[in-house]
Amino acid sequence: GENVEQHPSTLSVQEGDSAVIKCTYSDSASNYFPWYKQELGKGPQLIIDIRSNVGEKKDQRIAVTLNKTAKHFSLHITETQPEDSAVYFCAASMASYDKVIFGPGTSLSVIP
Amino acid sequence: GAVVSQHPSRVICKSGTSVKIECRSLDFQATTMFWYRQFPKQSLMLMATSNEGSKATYEQGVEKDKFLINHASLTLSTLTVTSAHPEDSSFYICSAPTSGGYKTYEQYFGPGTRLTVT
Numbered sequence: 001g002e003n004v005e006q007h008p009s010t011l012s013v014q015e016g017d018s019a020v021i022k023c024t025y026s027d028s029a030s031n032y033f034p035w036y037k038q039e040l041g042k043g044p045q046l047i048i049d050i051r052s053n054v055g056e057k058k059d060q061r062i063a064v065t066l067n068k069t070a071k072h073f074s075l076h077i078t079e080t081q082p083e084d085s086a087v088y089f090c091a092a093s094m095a096s097y098d099k100v101i102f103g104p105g106t107s108l109s110v111i112p
Numbered sequence: 113g114a115v116v117s118q119h120p121s122r123v124i125c126k127s128g129t130s131v132k133i134e135c136r137s138l139d140f141q142a143t144t145m146f147w148y149r150q151f152p153k154q155s156l157m158l159m160a161t162s163n164e165g166s167k168a169t170y171e172q173g174v175e176k177d178k179f180l181i182n183h184a185s186l187t188l189s190t191l192t193v194t195s196a197h198p199e200d201s202s203f204y205i206c207s208a209p210t211s212g213g214y215k216t217y218e219q220y221f222g223p224g225t226r227l228t229v230t
Contacts (some may be wrong), residue, residue, distance in 0.1 A: 045221070097217035104154075
């Protein structure tokens with residue numbers, strides 16, 4: 001089955017700097033790659049996603065890139081703010097309506 | 113936007129008892145729902161796929177007789193933890209993809225249920 005790896009496990013950045021989280025997946029049949037933000041005690045919240053027919057997608061301060069050949073995808077957050085502090089999960093799925101396999105997570109701390 | 117709710121948000125039960133967790137899609141019908149479990153400081157692990165009107169599909173290593181799933185309507189799936197033990201204490205999260213009437217399929221997660229077994 002699908003296996004998603006994620007690095008780093010913890011990341012600390014100064015406010016205003018950029019944060020980058022990288023993931024790899026194992027199943028070449030995966031076509032949908034969502035990213036979730038989870039705050040303490042809450043369910044995961046979708047922040048951005050990318051489908052396999054697209055190499056890059058941007059939404060304001062957040063961007064994702066996908067290299068399907070290498071089975072790599074990354075999350076880039078620019079101009080980080082303290083409220084960006086949370087645990088971020090990358091994930092892979094066959095489709096947006098299918099079960100989601102999560103990476104182990106990255107705990108991001110943005111220092112004011 | 114689409115909303116998925118869970119009830120209760122947190123529950124404490126005694127070892128050996130059973131507890132039911134509800135997952136509802138509030139403004140859309142969900143023929144499929146997914147149940148995940150998350151231990152402290154860990155990732156979400158898929159437990160099972162809940163299918164409306166048919167049996168759930170469990171992931172390898174998940175005991176189907178211990179985690180009973182019922183998807184009796186297009187807006188409600190329930191997870192019952194039977195004969196709960198302290199090691200079942202966890203954060204249980206459901207998700208539901210939209211279907212029919214939406215231009216694109218999106219998947220929405222519930223807020224989670226914190227189960228503590230004493």
